Amino acid sequence: MLKVAVFVLADTETHGDLGRLVNALIAVKELKEAGDTGILVFDGAGTKWPVELSRNDHLGHPLYEAVRENVAGVCRFCAGAFGVEAEIAGLGMALLDEFDHHPSLRTYLSEGYQVITF
Secondary structure (H helix, E strand, O other), X not given: OOEEEEEEXXXXXXXXXXXXXXXXXXXXXXXXXXXXXXXXXXXXXXXXXXXXXXXXXXXXXXXXXXXXXXXXEEEHHHHHHOOOHHHHHHOOOOXXXXXXXXXXXXXXXXXXXXXXXX
16 A cells, blocks of 8 residues: 655646646545545645635636545645635644644655655
8 A cells, every 4th residue: 555645835826836736636536546545735835725726616626625535734834924824724724833834744754655746
């Protein structure tokens, strides 16, 4: 069984950013459907995505809903830096801050996760 942590760093600004997000969501969905462990972490400018994806009218909403239970959380520092911390908290998502107010990449690696970034 695979253990993969997928980090979304892509911004919400361009068509290319949307493509990276969709690829991240598809990767997690494939892992989930195969019975593997795939988790999703939103970091950097990617912290803006959960707010966008929570909208029912967003193109990526159905795919996001398919993997929502696999979301480990959102970087606390970056959510604040990109102005979405309150909205993320309002969505009931975990704000990750294990290492200097950021998610601990080392923890995932030490737990045997492969890390992929989009």
